[in-house]
Amino acid sequence: MYLNFKIHFGPSSFFVLINTNPDELSEFSNEFxxxxxLVVTLLFFIPLLRLNSITSAILNVTYKFKFVTYKFLKLGACTLLFLTVFKFTRIIDHNLPYLICRSFILNHKDKKFVEDFNSQIETNNNSFKNKNNNLNNTFVVVIGESVTSSHMQLYGYYRNTTPFFQKIKDSLSIYEDVISPNTSTFHSLSKALTLGNYEDPKKVLALPITTLFNKSGFKTFWISNHSPAFNPGSALARVSGQAQLKFFNSKAVVMGNLKHDGELLDKVDEALKDDFSHKIIFLHLIGAHFSYENRYPEEFNVFSDKPKTKFKDEMAYQKINQYDNAVRYSDFILNKVLQKLKTEKANSYLMYFSDHGEEVFQDEDFYGHLEDKPTKNTFKIPFIMWYSNHFKYPKDYSYKKKRKYMTDDLWHSIVHISGLKNSFLDKRRSIFSSEFVNRKRLILEGENYETFFE
Incomplete structure (x- = not known):
């Protein structure tokens, strides 16, 4: 982490590591x-070969203190001193054994919280209603991956990376100032698709969006071009796990991770052809996740000229071109999905947003998305809506394209626009409601997004 990005391996990186999947871990290793x-890392293990001698040397040093014979007391005092310094200087946040122990404790507390919350739902007999129960409802939520709005022509980018969206932009609701709460899939989607948000992060394990739709009489589909997460008890794994029909396009052997999003289109077809009256399909694309060159077929290798960037080196040019090709391929996939959805004579919408953005040699001399190395582009994401001619808008529907919004409140927006009613919905947090209330968009550890990158 330090060699590549000049940052320390901190808590956010550790939590991403334990909640990732084999494909992402393989890709990160291949890229960075x-x-x-490997050589530098191995050098850190050399002292372990002499660990017994090092420990004896440390103990011998303690004999210089007055309490000569109390070895354990001296060792305990030194340990307490070190822990105190580490804790108040926050150095301990970079200590791997501490992170592992703390994670196990937090995981246990999270399980207890989920049990208590689920019990509360049952005992309080909360009502989950579909206000459009008399209609055929087909909703498609497309989750992009690592797509920043800064590289989309629809949002003012100089290259034609979104030819399909450009053609139909007059029929779209395009939100211009939407950001993700985090720069990792695990953290951002855990908040976007649950009751958790910046103010109340513990609720990321409370009422996954798929559970809510199940309780409201919908058939739920989760179609993903990702492998399942390592940790089946994590917030995001619980969201996908609660879907009634699930498909993960994972390979038995990860070799270059050449999984194109077009492989999911047949599964989308099957879901749309399902004759159930109320359906919601969550389509999780691999989008523009690195390795960018693996994200699109050869016929989408469109951009090969020298791109605009202040970082003048061949790797920057190559990565920007590959990334822009991946964004253009995502535009193609969305075209295919929308054409299929348009054949449905139903109360339907298509929602497209990205889990987080990406830095690709625009503001900083690197590519990727790291919480410990944030840039504005790693937070800026597209948020686009398409509605069918048969769509029944909520009575309080309001479209304000410049609304400042963060997707840790997306749960409320999806529930609201879908015509669902329950005691957990807060319309002040729905981007589609006239009752929407602006809130301060806090990122990282309490930083105001509006001023942090100035």
Whole structure:
């Protein structure tokens, strides 16, 4: 982490690591770990070969204190001193054994919280209603991956990366100032698709959006071009796990991770052809996640000229071109999905947003998305809506394209626009409601997004 990005391996990186999947871990290793990183890492293990001698040397040093014979007391005092310094200087947040122990404790507390919350739902007999129960409802929520609005022509980018969206932009609701709460899939979608948000992060394990739709009489589909997460008890794994029909386009052997989003289109077809009256389909694309060159077929290798960037080196040019090709391919996939959805004579919408953005040699001399190395582009995301001619808008529907919004409140927006009613919905947090209330968009550890990157 330090060699590649000049940052320390902190808590956010550790939590992403334990909640990722094999494909993402393989890709990260292929992209950023080479001979230099392996050699330097191995050097850190050399002291372990002499651990017994080092420990004896530390104990011998303590004999210089007055309490000569109390070895354990001296060792305990030194340990307490070190822990106090580490805790108040926050150095301990970079200590791997501490992170592991703390994670196990937090995981246990999270399980207890889920049990208590689920019990509360049952005992309080909360009502979950579909106000459009007399209609055929087909909703499609497309989750992009690592797509920043800064590289979409629809949002003012100089390259034609969104030709399909450009053609139909007059029929779209395009929100211009939407950001993600985090720069990792695990953290951002855990908040977007649950009751959790910046103010109340513990509720990321409370009432996944799929559970809510199940209770409201919908058939739920989760179609993903990702492998399942390592941790089946994590917030995001609970969201996908509660879907009634699930498909993960994972490979038995990860070799270059050449999984194109077009492989999911047949599964989308099957879901749309399902004759159930009320359906919601969550389509999780791999989008523009690195390795960018693996995200599109050869016929979408459109951009090969020198791109605009202040970082003048061949790797920057190559990565920007590959990334823009991946964004253009996502535009193609969305076209295919929307054409299929348009054949449905139903109360329907298509929602498209990205889990988080991406930095690709625009503001900083690197590519990727790291919470410990944030840039504005890693938070800026597209948020686009398409509605069918048969769509029944909520009575309080309001479209304000410049609304400042953060997707940790997306749960409320999806529930509201879908015509569902329950005691957990807060319309002040729905981007579609006339009751919407602006809130301060806090990122990282309490930083105001509006001023942090100035």
């Amino acid at each position: 770990i080479g001979a230099r990183e």
